[in-house]
Amino acid sequence: MYLKRKIDEFLVQWKNNKDRLPLIVKGARQIGKTESINHFAKKYYSNIVYINFVLEPKYKTILSDGYDADSIVKNITLLDTKKKFIKDDTLLIFDEIQEYPDIATSLKSFKVDGKYDVICSGSLLGIHYQKIHSNSVGYKTDYEMYSMDFEEFLWAKGYDDTQIADLLKHMILQKPFGQTQFEVYKKLFLDYCILGGMPAVVRQYIETNSFSNTLEIQNQIRLDYEEDIRKYAQGLEQTKIASVYRNIPVQLAKENKKFQYNKLGKNARSREYTGCIDWLKDAGVISICYCLHFPELPLKGNYDENKFKLYYPDTGLLISTLDEEAQDDLRANKNLGIYKGALYENFVAEAFLKQGLGLYYYKKENATLEEDFFVRTKDVLIPVEVKANKNSSKSLNQLISNKNYSDIHYGIKLGDSNIGFENNIYTFPYFCAFLLKRYLKKQN
Template sequence: MYYRRKIDDYLNSWKADPAHKPLIVKGARQIGKTESIMHFANDNYENVIYINFVLEKKYMQILADGYDVESVIKNISLVNPSFKFVPGKTIILFDEIQENPDVATTLKAFKIDGKYDVICSGSMLGINYKKIHSNSVGAKTDYEMYSMDFEEFLWAKGYSQEQIDSILHHMLENKPFNENELSIFKRLFLDYCVLGGMPDVVKLYIETGTFSGTLDVQEQIRLDYEEDVRKYAEGLDQTKIISVYRSVPAQLAKENKKFQFNKIEKNARSREYTGCIEWLIDAGVITECNCLQFPELPLKGNIEESKYKLYYPDTGLLVSALDEEAQEDLRVNKNLGVYKGALYENFVAEAFVKQGLGLYYYKKDNSTLEEDFFVRTQNDLIPVEVKSNNDKSRSLSSMIKNENYSDISYGIKLGDFNVGHANDIYTFPYFCAFKMKEYLKKKDL
């Protein structure tokens, strides 16, 4: 069974645009890229030409006679004469193009020719993307895909768009959820935190109605990520890359979540690991949250490059990296201690990234003043605090009241509570994080 994804609407809009360019879909492995692209292709084209450069090495020489459309199609047809190339009714799918990045050089020719639609994708595309980008400047459109977000998970569970949009309405109207709504959405959210959004994990859970076997699938995905390091990390210390990847869960459990190299290896220096972190970010298996020099706008030009936090882009994989019992502990809310806050903070980071929001935080030197995340509207900088308990939000209140932080007029608190508003702080349940971008956009209207 195919589960609806957000890329579906994007692909339909892409096809409907008469000026559309060849498309490159980027993202980590096993997030559902190929399945979604094939679903779209089979529904919209008479002829689907699918070429996977990992599984079908026989196609590696299709550029032997040049990058023009006629030569490429001739060589594809020599390998597989059953393929039919009918102008206006054919789509060509180049998968795993990180194995053959020169294919991107043909995209300009396909764009000018205009007879065939082309989509490229790859599980490790980010690693070779500089080369791919330089070979196809101005001739392609990029789309960043992630594992399923909470909204896609709710679609898979059978919830209607009206039911899902009711969450946003509660936020905008500052209307608390009733007891039944709050209980159901909290339970669904906890299930999603345990599972994450990897399609194979979600499908197994929905088809069986249980969590049985999902941990095994998650562990295999993490092992596959580490195997990709050994396969694709050329010119870097592969052991160091894997050490960074494995250290993220433990470092998130620390009170000071700033990533510290000496937690990996005593006397380790940042210059020894910087390339490793960049590699993992490019591969899509970790995300970086930048530390602001000062809580003010603009955000991108205001970061302290030596300070950052690292998260897993899929909270389910983070939970699976803990003790085997951690899944059950999270579902019944026990035995997590300091890690409860880390898990929910990771979920918020994941939700923000999947909405296209940047990740920024602030921690003042020699002070207790700190904030987990920052988002922005056209004119406001909004601190976002993720609470694992009901303690007072001293840093959040201080920032709102302090005249030195002139870009901040209100704050947002996410935690295990209902919708509310007091003292210029808007409170929302954790599960509302996936609607944050829409909320900020509509709140400003």
């Protein structure tokens, strides 16, 4: 059972580009990179040469005669005479390139040679921490892949682009959803939050129409991530990196969700852990939301690198870290709000990340003003509040009404409520968060 992914369309567009460059598909492990690439390859190429550097370590010698395409092809066919190369109809797939990153240096030669298409794939774990002679700048295309977003989950459940376009239309026209529509999408959204977007988890859910064994799969994925930390991280950094990764759920559960190093250990200091956080971010297993210096445009460069919140890029994996009683409660009652909004906030961060929106928040030094997220159009800064309850939005109102924040004209509130507009605040249900970038484009 193949699950439709957004990379599918990208790969077709890539192939249709006559001047296409070798492609590198990056992302955390088990998000579906290899499955999507192989699905595309079988559909559009009659000849596929697939090499996995983890399962087939013998191919780690194919650069022994140089980085030029002819030498590499010759060495591949020497190692396996069954592998054939047909000019203009061969896709060469190098998988798990974090095990053999030097192969990236050959991409320039394959582009210049022009006889074969090349796609590389690998987890980010370790890619940035091994010596690469050259990364073929200007001769490759990079594609960042994540676990399934809510739209891809809806596709897996049988919903199509027409229904998704209707969701966006409701947002643009400020038309509240009917009761049935609201309840159906709310249930789907809560199921997605608990499951997350790991293809193996979603597939299990679709095939069984239940949560059966999904938690076991999620737990195994997290254990695999930690195993990769031990495999790729160097020396004592392993323990520190694992400590940061495990501590994120604990810190998100606090009222003050700013990441605090002293929660990692009594004598923990930021200088000891900064590289660990960068490592996890590059690995694709955490995302960072930076605190703005001041709520104004531009966003890039207008933030404090030492103040941030950390999230899991897959809310299902975050939920899988909770204790058994919490797991049972969530799966039975779908009540995410009791966890101080941390789970909803993580979901919104995940939705923003997967849309390519930056992650920024703001908290005034005296704690009198705090906002969960910020997005922007061309000329306007928009605060976004995540509400796990029906309480009023004090900070949101203050940001909109105070003339000191001249780049802010209106705000957005995401919550367990229907579409609405009041006091320059647009309200959308959580299940619309994945459409926010498309909605903002319509506001320009």
